[in-house]
Amino acid sequence: MALWKLHGDGSLKLGEVVAPHERLSWGKTIGLGAQHVVAMFGATFVFPLLMGLNPQLAVMMSGVATLVFLLTVKGKVPSYLGSSASFVGVATAIYSAGGNPSDVTGAMFWVGVLLLMVGLIISAVGAKVIHRALPPVVTGGVVMLIGFNLAPVVANTYWPQDQWVGLVTMLLVVVLSVGVRGFLGRIAIFVSLIFGYVLSWLLDVFTGPITAFSASAGAVTTHLRVDWSGVANAAWVGLPPVTDLANWQWHAQTNVVGFHLPHFNVAFALIALPVVIALIAENTGHVKAVAEMTGENLDKQMGPAIAADGATSMLATFVGAGPTTTYAENIGVMASTKVYSSAAYVVAAIVAILFGFSPKFGAIISATPGGVLGGITVVLYGMIGLLGAKIWKENQVDFGNPVNLVPVAAGIIIGVGNVSLDLGGWQLSGIAFGTLVTVIVYHLAHRLAPAELKNNPEGAVLIVDRPGAYKGDHED
Template structure:
């Protein structure tokens, strides 16, 4: 689960130690809200990357922090409050209405679109220079090698971490023999071994930032529901009835993260993969991992080492991460046997993904602003309701007819 806890926050310029520390705190909060019934470790989903980069204007540079997160924090707090309100509605009326609004063809399109949308910035970062492009290619190849040829399933699941370490060493050697730029270790030397996580204050509530962030609530609703269904299949336990609690756990985590200056921490797909491989669902193991993360968050040298990863290596790494996100959306379609010979599914699934992959500018209407992910999300929801409206009306009329037939 290293990538969601460390690498995505690093791309956003957040303090690594703060992200690690609050991933542990957020996991414990989620554990308490769900009373230990939903096995999940919280990390940073790739869904929020584009919105945060748009609001803060940050582009990744090794060792350079994001100093413009105050408006991001305010937007996250508002997002968390809206998310919490929806969780209360789910508590009151059940979760079936969420599934009706966001069936698999919609959720798959949203998540696949996120991965493809983020791929553009990763590719630009990976090819900022010829040497960076070469190292990005090397990083992708090394990660794929570990993923396919590592001798054990455990090592194959560590492919991203191992591939990053090997590529980092290759980059370091190239610098030492003057075959490429040298890695700057000055920040690592300057950092103390131990320091408390950095908390950012004050928080700024900015209308444009909030309008950019709010559409993510739909993405998080879809992701969390998909994760809970995956957990139900993995653990062979019906967990859908806890969806309201899971939403509330995510929402409170986002509010906490916005208050302290951490990236938004929610349930995310890599957690499901780890659980499916290890077959360890014990709440005590997840709680132990959370406490380890809290302790690790105080070791600032660790965060400094991670922050020194060169742009080329990091670009290759994020290409892999966002490919995994895109394929996760495709797997939702496959697992739920979405029929793309049905023209309606083809349009609902295809058009939003295409828009997300090519739209790298903002849609601005007065103070309301949407990026490619936000536009594709609303488009997927709208197209589904538009194209399946006739079927929904027929179903409703049939149910009314059946009900009237049963009445005396």
């Protein structure tokens, strides 16, 4: 990955866009990197907990994975790789069948192997296979359902914890993003998080505890908005623990998990392998969403990006963390800042690795009040979903054609509503189920439709390489 070219004088003026190979001054780049850390941290921390894995280790490996990914794609696809949400159901199914964390990581390791193989195949034969399998109508739908699938997380987990702090934080994000010129407007999310954090602490001091939903308790309780008890007890420097499988219990309060080697079980691997379809579509949607924002044709990077995600998933699961995936949350940050510099992601990765060595800083971030996260994510997640609509618009997808309308409509509702399909020992739901329906049913409908309804039987090519894309097309 080549060094970055300084953008102008290192500052960002109104209407300008920073390309992936450019960077702002290092001070501003570090600020943007911190914002990417904020965007990814909640999900990267939460999903391992839901999978019975160690969040500190997951954060550390997410930084390592991001650096490997950026090197593989030569910095052309600015992305952050965090914990994948697609495997939460897989982990639950394996635990229900009597498995332990090493069985979970062992099953997920094979998904990484298969994803790596798919990426190598795409690199060899070209991106045309993806264009045929995932035309713009499909990729737009996948990007949309990935973003909007996160809506229940806001509505059911973050927002109820403190709706008024959430509302104030959300309004501040909007005001800073569209009403403030200069760099401050570009780091609106990070500034809003700090503001919301401080506001929550001041409310605790002057108004006392709040009676509201508590994510840790899973019920309505009376508690302080900012709880630093975990911060006080956490060490400044330390590694994640080594998993004690002999005393490990699923969902037990004494559950200690960390570094461990995977254990390979064919039955458990078969439960996990179908998720690779969702990961292929997720990675493809991510690369095309980045291409849409930056105005560059990234087809040649599709295979390396998918292969890199497979390789980093293998690396992460081999040491006991969960698989990685390109993060939609960080697409929202890029969409709001118009800064696509991969240098910011390098900074974010280094910060994440440092977090992985410091339980203290991890505890501080994880203590961010839920209401603050609600105010930020309600904007970020919506922006992710609307990128799917932008893909449709730029590629002039015709939703008057039922071949386009019906399959995508079904997939989006399944993804957004987290609809599930019980397959016996394995449950397909949410993003994975919605992605499968969108892709498979689209091609089935295309094959069954009369000739006059078929739209480009060879598969549409996503329109991303447009004159002036860096200057004007992304300012709306």
